[in-house]
Amino acid sequence: xxxxxxxxxxxxxxxxxxxxxxxxxxxxxDLMEANGRTYGDFLKSxxxxxxxxxxxxxxxxxxxxxxxxLEHPDSKAKVLYKLTQKGIDLLPIMVEINLWAEKYFTxxxxxxxxxEEVKKDKDGFIKKxxxxxxxxxxx
Amino acid sequence: xxxxxxxxxxxxxxxxxxxxxxxxxxxxxDLMEANGRTYGDFLKSxxxxxxxxxxxxxxxxxxxxxxxxLEHPDSKAKVLYKLTQKGIDLLPIMVEINLWAEKYFTxxxxxxxxxEEVKKDKDGFIKKxxxxxxxxxxx
DNA sequence: TTTTGCACTTGCAATTTGCAAGCAAAGGTA
DNA sequence: TACCTTTGCTTGCAAATTGCAAGTGCAAAA
Numbered sequence: 421x422x423x424x425x426x427x428x429x430x431x432x433x434x435x436x437x438x439x440x441x442x443x444x445x446x447x448x449x450d451l452m453e454a455n456g457r458t459y460g461d462f463l464k465s466x467x468x469x470x471x472x473x474x475x476x477x478x479x480x481x482x483x484x485x486x487x488x489x490l491e492h493p494d495s496k497a498k499v500l501y502k503l504t505q506k507g508i509d510l511l512p513i514m515v516e517i518n519l520w521a522e523k524y525f526t527x528x529x530x531x532x533x534x535x536e537e538v539k540k541d542k543d544g545f546i547k548k549x550x551x552x553x554x555x556x557x558x559x
Numbered sequence: 560x561x562x563x564x565x566x567x568x569x570x571x572x573x574x575x576x577x578x579x580x581x582x583x584x585x586x587x588x589d590l591m592e593a594n595g596r597t598y599g600d601f602l603k604s605x606x607x608x609x610x611x612x613x614x615x616x617x618x619x620x621x622x623x624x625x626x627x628x629l630e631h632p633d634s635k636a637k638v639l640y641k642l643t644q645k646g647i648d649l650l651p652i653m654v655e656i657n658l659w660a661e662k663y664f665t666x667x668x669x670x671x672x673x674x675e676e677v678k679k680d681k682d683g684f685i686k687k688x689x690x691x692x693x694x695x696x697x698x
Numbered sequence: 699t700t701t702t703g704c705a706c707t708t709g710c711a712a713t714t715t716g717c718a719a720g721c722a723a724a725g726g727t728a
Numbered sequence: 729t730a731c732c733t734t735t736g737c738t739t740g741c742a743a744a745t746t747g748c749a750a751g752t753g754c755a756a757a758a
Contacts, residue, residue, distance in 0.1 A: 441580060459736050470716050475737060497724040497735050506663055513655040520648055598705050609747050614706060636704050636755040 443469050443477045448510060451487070451503045452549075455556040458498050486510070508553045512546055582608050582616045587649055590626070590642045591688075594695040597637050625649070647692045651685055 446467055450457060462474055469477075478501060481487040486507035492498030515538055521527055522535050538545045585606055589596060601613050608616075617640060620626040625646035631637030654677055660666055661674050677684045 460734085463736095471737070472717090472739085473715070476714095495725070495735085499736070509659055509662060513652060513659060516652040516655050520652060523648060524645055599703085602705095610706070611708085611748090612746070615745095634704085634756070638705070 441477075443473055444481065447474075447477055447481060447501075448486070448503070448507060449514065451501065451507065452511065452514060452553065455553050456500050456502050458492065458500065462501075481507075502557055503553060505554070508550055511549055511553070515542065515546060580616075582612055583620065586613075586616055586620060586640075587625070587642070587646060588653065590640065590646065591650065591653060591692065594692050595639050595641050597631065597639065601640075620646075641696055642692060644693070647689055650688055650692070654681065654685060 446465060446469060447462060450462060450465055459474070459478070462469060462478075463471060478487065478489075482489055484506075485504055487501050488504055490500040490502060492500045518527070518531060518535060519538065522532065527535075585604060585608060586601060589601060589604055598613065598617070601608060601617075602610060617626065617628075621628055623645075624643055626640050627643055629639040629641060631639045657666070657670065657674060658677065661671065666674075
């Protein structure tokens with residue numbers, strides 16, 4: 421998919437630049453699992469994103485301020501990618517996608533366990549996770 | 560974007576066949592606004608989907624049972640596309656996407672009005688809309 | 699019987715993807 | 729200090745996908 425496009429082009433009222441494709445979703449999912457990842461971390465994901473695609477998607481995410489690029493505390497050679505507030509705010513969408521996927525597909529056990537918690541108290545879960553993600557940005 | 564791919568390839572635990580891209584989202588959005596649309600109706604959407612892309616996306620949606628193809632009551636030359644229950648169940652995701660978009664972008668006035676209702680009672684809104692969509696499938 | 703409308707299909711150039719290889723800067727090791 | 733490794737990309741290229749325009753076949757209207 422072309423990752424360019426005007427805001428008016430997008431069926432959901434915001435640019436596809438921002439919302440993105442499968443690989444964009446993968447990056448966001450990974451960052452929600454552990455906010456603060458290196459380029460190499462993304463490459464290690466089981467979905468095997470190609471390095472040029474990863475670079476282009478990270479650039480688009482940064483340009484759209486869903487993600488920020490920070491210095492890694494361990495080394496100047498490394499880079500830390502983190503979700504911004506705008507990126508963290510995608511959490512409710514990710515939760516709903518997962519609830520839908522659980523209803524119609526077989527999903528991994530660990531994700532199922534997480535969804536049990538969601539089903540007990542969705543708002544509580546989202547608040548807790550959001551807080552957690554914000555906190556991981558502050559050190 | 561390739562609309563093929565194995566379930567295991569998808570970052571959210573379900574095939575991208577099913578979730579799809581920008582154009583897939585557009586089709587689903589249109590069907591949620593008015594369930595029961597013809598091929599030509601989709602082509603008339605302001606986003607200007609190309610006819611070959613529309614055909615390929617509708618086929619994928621049908622294969623994945625998010626959408627069904629029915630006879631049009633008015634004419635044999637026409638086709639009616641409708642959301643299935645599986646498609647209707649994407650509503651909570653669409654709602655969250657719209658809430659997010661409203662927070663970070665300028666969205667059309669009519670959509671804003673709808674979101675006011677959502678913000679008052681999200682669960683109520685989703686139940687009402689779901690009922691409405693299911694009802695439109697029964698005649 | 700001709701024309702129009704509708705739902706696609708086809709052909710083709712341009713763009714994007716996916717894979718492999720390359721590369722520069724930083725860090726570690728001898 | 730010289731040399732290898734790690735890290736974060738970039739580049740080249742074949743194959744796949746998109747976007748545009750034109751065409752096709754069937755149904756209904758005129």
